[in-house]
Amino acid sequence: MDNKSLSHTKWKCQYHIVFIPKYRKKILYGRVKNDVREIISTLCKYKDVDIIAGAVCVDHIHLSVAIPPKISISNFMGYLKGKSTLMLYDRHPELQSKWDKAFWARGYYVETIGNITDEAVQKYIKEQAEAILDRLGIPVSVFIGMTYRQVIMRDGVPFSLDIPDKLVTRDSITQAEFDTMMQTGFAQAKKNDSVSVDEAFNQLKSEI
Numbered sequence: 334m335d336n337k338s339l340s341h342t343k344w345k346c347q348y349h350i351v352f353i354p355k356y357r358k359k360i361l362y363g364r365v366k367n368d369v370r371e372i373i374s375t376l377c378k379y380k381d382v383d384i385i386a387g388a389v390c391v392d393h394i395h396l397s398v399a400i401p402p403k404i405s406i407s408n409f410m411g412y413l414k415g416k417s418t419l420m421l422y423d424r425h426p427e428l429q430s431k432w433d434k435a436f437w438a439r440g441y442y443v444e445t446i447g448n449i450t451d452e453a454v455q456k457y458i459k460e461q462a463e464a465i466l467d468r469l470g471i472p473v474s475v476f477i478g479m480t481y482r483q484v485i486m487r488d489g490v491p492f493s494l495d496i497p498d499k500l501v502t503r504d505s506i507t508q509a510e511f512d513t514m515m516q517t518g519f520a521q522a523k524k525n526d527s528v529s530v531d532e533a534f535n536q537l538k539s540e541i
Contacts, residue, residue, distance in 0.1 A: 352441040353393040372420045
C-alpha cells in the first residue's frame with residue numbers, strides 16, 4: 334500500500350489485529366459470520382481505516398488494516414468492538430446474554446505488519462485460553478488430561494468438528510427436545526463413566 338497523506342503528514346501505519354468473542358465461543362459462522370464481516374467493513378470505512386486483508390474464523394478475527402495516525406489503536410478497537418456489538422445484537426438478539434452485555438473478549442493482539450509471525454499469533458491464542466482456564470480455576474495440565482481422557486473414552490475427538498448452518502438456541506428447539514437433552518446429560522452424569530488421569534495416560538502410551 335502506498336503512503337497516505339494527512340494534511341502535511343505522510344503515513345503508512347499498518348497493523349495486524351487479532352480479537353475473539355468472549356470465552357472464545359465458536360459462534361462466528363453462517364449469517365453471524367457474514368454480518369460480522371459486513372459490520373466491520375462498514376465501521377472501518379466510517380473511520381477511514383483501510384482493510385488490507387482479513388478473515389472471520391469461527392472463534393476469532395484477523396484484521397490487517399491501515400489506520401490514520403490521528404486514531405490510536407486503543408480508541409479504534411474500543412470503537413470497533415463497541416459499535417459492532419450493538420449492531421450484532423440488533424440483528425441477532427439471541428446472541429445477547431441476560432447477564433453479560435459484552436460480545437467480544439477484553440483485550441486484543443496487535444503488531445505492526447512486517448513483524449507478525451505465526452508463533453506470535455499462537456502465543457496470543459494460548460494466553461487467552463490459559464486466562465480463561467485460570468478464571469475457571471482449572472490448571473492447564475488438568476484440562477489437557479481431561480481432554481485426553483475424553484478422547485480415549487470416545488475413541489475420537491470429544492466435540493463436533495462440523496460447523497452447523499444454524500445457531501442452536503433454547504428458543505429454536507421444542508420443549509420435548511430440550512427435555513431430552515437435559516435427561517441425556519443427567520444420565521451421563523449419573524453413570525460417572527470415566528477413568529483416572531493415570532489410566533488415560535497409560536492407555537495413550539500403549540497406543541503410541
